[in-house]
Structure formats: structure tokens, C-alpha cells
Amino acid sequence: MKNIEFLMKKLEEGQILLLDGATGTELEKRGVPMHSKAWSAEAVVTHPAEVQAVHREYIDAGADLITVNSFSLAKHMLIPAGLAEQFRRMNSEAVKLAVRAREESAAGQVAIAGSIAPTTFGSGILPGYPHRPEALSWYVEQAEVLAEAGADILIIEMIEDLEKGSLAVQAARATGLPVWLGFSCRRNAAGELMLWDLRHTLTEGVAAISRIGGSAAFVMHTDVSEATEAFAELKACWPVSSGPLGIYAHSGFFVMPHWQFTDISPADYALAAGGWIDMGARIIGGCCGIGPAHIRELKKRYC
Ligand SMILES: [Zn+2]
Structure with missing residues (x-):
């Protein structure tokens, strides 16, 4: 727990914790190829220097916590991409690149988060997932590898x-590490804000998932224009x-x-974030689409 005690201390002192920005879209911006089925997964073995450089840039921008590039390293994404045999190696490497970025940086304390994404994001989704009997064991294995690394x-x-x-939450909890929950929302055709699957509300999602575990919760991978309404519901x-x-x-x-960037200036993103902090966001x-310049601006203004 030594790398996260400082996070808890900062929160107790009323400070705002700063996360990093995007890793996958930042890699794409730097010319790293994106896989048609496994998106940015392969970068941890094909472009390790670029992944480590992105982590390093966020640490230098002042992030208290960086998230490793394991979002698309879930087994249900790697199997359709033909990369399943590299599952353990890639997840382990993803963490090691973040650890190396932390080691080479002169910045203060930085925590490292493993990302586990239960989404059906991507085009190569496995038939029957997540109801296949082995689905839970895939998450358990990913959580274990990320923790061990x-x-x-x-x-x-x-x-x-x-x-x-x-x-995914059940599997992550079994490691004993703190588990943070990131909920994604978007609007349905009627304009109502829903969980990304458009079948459940955020309130229904939080009610079901928070019973299993979670010691912090986020509105994430939600458009800036919808994040404020989603955050009010989460709160x-x-x-x-x-x-x-x-x-x-x-x-x-x-x-x-491929991510289609719609430019939002660091100042405009920081303005939105200021509103979220006023509403009670602590992290x-x-x-x-949000990069190091945005994180630097958040650091300057709030953290
Ligand atoms: Zn995202």
C-alpha cells in the first residue's frame, strides 16, 4: 500500500488528486498503429518506448496517478485479435512500462493503476461474452497479473x-488492491443520459456495482458535454x-x-473541470482526446 498512502493523505487534506489523460489516443496521435480489433493493445510490445514516454509526460505534467495501457488487454479483446497467447506478457509489460516511467522521473510520488475494461468496445467481440462460463476467470487472471507486476x-x-x-469488479476485488469504478455514459435517441449500453441508467449501474465493491467512483469516457449531468447523477x-x-x-x-479528435483547449477543459470540482469531484x-497539455493546465489551476 506504500504507493497509495500519499493519495489518501492528499484527499484527507482536502487536495484534489490529479489523474493522467488518455494513453491510447495519445499513442495514436504519435503515430502508433491501432489494431482493428484490439485497439492500442499491441503498443506495449511493439512500441514500448512510446508508451513509456506518454506515461513519463503525464508524470512530468504533475499526475498523482497514471493508468497503464491495459484497457484493451482483456482476454475477450485479445482472443478475437489473435493475441491471446500474449495475454500475460502484455499485461505484465503494460505495468512495467509505467513503473519504469515512474523510476526515471524526478517527480514526487506517483501511483500506478491497472486498467481492466469490461466493455464490448472494439469490433472483434467474442460471441456469448460475458455469459461464457470462463469470462470471470479471464478477469481474475488479468487482475492477478496486473497486481503481481x-x-x-x-x-x-x-x-x-x-x-x-x-x-470485473468481483475479479479485481479478489486481489486485495483498492478498486476504483469508472462508469461511462451517453445519451439515447430520446436524449436521456444512460450507461453506455443504453439499457440501464447510471443510477441502476451504481446500485448494482457498488454493492460488490469500489472505494472511489468516476464518470469517465463520457463526453465533456455530458459529464456534468452524469456527475450530478453519480453524486x-x-x-x-x-x-x-x-x-x-x-x-x-x-x-x-481510430479516435476522431475534436479539439478542446486545455483552458476550456480546465474550466469544465473547475465546475466538477465545485460540484464535489475530488479526483x-x-x-x-485529453492529453498532457490539459493535465498540465489542471495541475496549474487546481492541484
Ligand atoms: Zn476514453
Whole structure:
């Protein structure tokens, strides 16, 4: 727990914790190829220097916590991509690149989060997932590898429904590491804000998932324009005693496997984040389309 005690201390002192920005879309911006089925997964073995450089840039920008590039290293994404035999090696390498970035940096304390994404994001999704009997064991194995390789925290990213999200949280909890919950929202055709699967509300998602575990919760991979409304809903339904709340929103959209950047200036993103802090967000950062310049601006203004 040594790498996260400082996070808790900062929160107790009323400071705002700063996360990093996007890793996958930042790699794409730097010319790293994106896989049609496994998005940025391969970068940890094909472009390790670039992955480590992105982590390093976020540490230098002042991030208290960086998230490793394991979002698309879930087995249900690697199997359709033909990369399943590299599952353990890639997840382990993802953590090691973040650890190396921390070691080479002169910055202060930095925590490292392993990302576990239960989403059906991507085009190569396995038939029957997540109801296949082995689905839980895939998450258990990923959580174990990330923990063994040195992750300090596990963030369940892009919780988009109740079934898959529950499996991932259950698996992450078994490691004994703190588990943080990242909920993704978007609007349905009627304009209502829903979980990403468009079948459940965020309130339903939080009710189901927070019973399993989670010591912090986020609105993440949600458009900046929708994050404020989503955060108000999260705040209304998250049990206060369970832990702090935060936001890391995105700007742009996918035409898989490529992110379409819609430029939001660091100043405009920071302005939105200021509103989230006023609403009670204690942890802020950025998701897809949000880069080091945005994180530097957040550091300057709030952290
Ligand atoms: Zn994102």
C-alpha cells in the first residue's frame, strides 16, 4: 500500500488528486498503429518506448496517478485479435512500462493503476461474452497479473452495463488492491443520459456495482458535454461512505479503431473541470482526446 498512502493523505487534506489523460489516443496521435480489433493493445510490445514516454509526460505534467495501457488487454479483446497467447506478457509489460516511467522521473510520488475494461468496445467481440462460463476467470487472471507486476490500484474502466461490470469488479476485488469504478455514459435517441449500453441508467449501474465493491467512483469516457449531468447523477446515488468521486471525460469519438479528435483547449477543459470540482469531484483527469497539455493546465489551476 506504500504507493497509495500519499493519495489518501492528499484527499484527507482536502487536495484534489490529479489523474493522467488518455494513453491510447495519445499513442495514436504519435503515430502508433491501432489494431482493428484490439485497439492500442499491441503498443506495449511493439512500441514500448512510446508508451513509456506518454506515461513519463503525464508524470512530468504533475499526475498523482497514471493508468497503464491495459484497457484493451482483456482476454475477450485479445482472443478475437489473435493475441491471446500474449495475454500475460502484455499485461505484465503494460505495468512495467509505467513503473519504469515512474523510476526515471524526478517527480514526487506517483501511483500506478491497472486498467481492466469490461466493455464490448472494439469490433472483434467474442460471441456469448460475458455469459461464457470462463469470462470471470479471464478477469481474475488479468487482475492477478496486473497486481503481481506492480499495480497499486485497479480501475475498472468503461463500466457500461451491470453484467460485465460486476464480473470485473468481483475479479479485481479478489486481489486485495483498492478498486476504483469508472462508469461511462451517453445519451439515447430520446436524449436521456444512460450507461453506455443504453439499457440501464447510471443510477441502476451504481446500485448494482457498488454493492460488490469500489472505494472511489468516476464518470469517465463520457463526453465533456455530458459529464456534468452524469456527475450530478453519480453524486446523488453513490454512497458517500464508500469513497471519493471524480471525473475524467473525453473529447471526440471513435470510428474504430481510430479516435476522431475534436479539439478542446486545455483552458476550456480546465474550466469544465473547475465546475466538477465545485460540484464535489475530488479526483480529476482526462480520457480519450485529453492529453498532457490539459493535465498540465489542471495541475496549474487546481492541484
Ligand atoms: Zn476514453
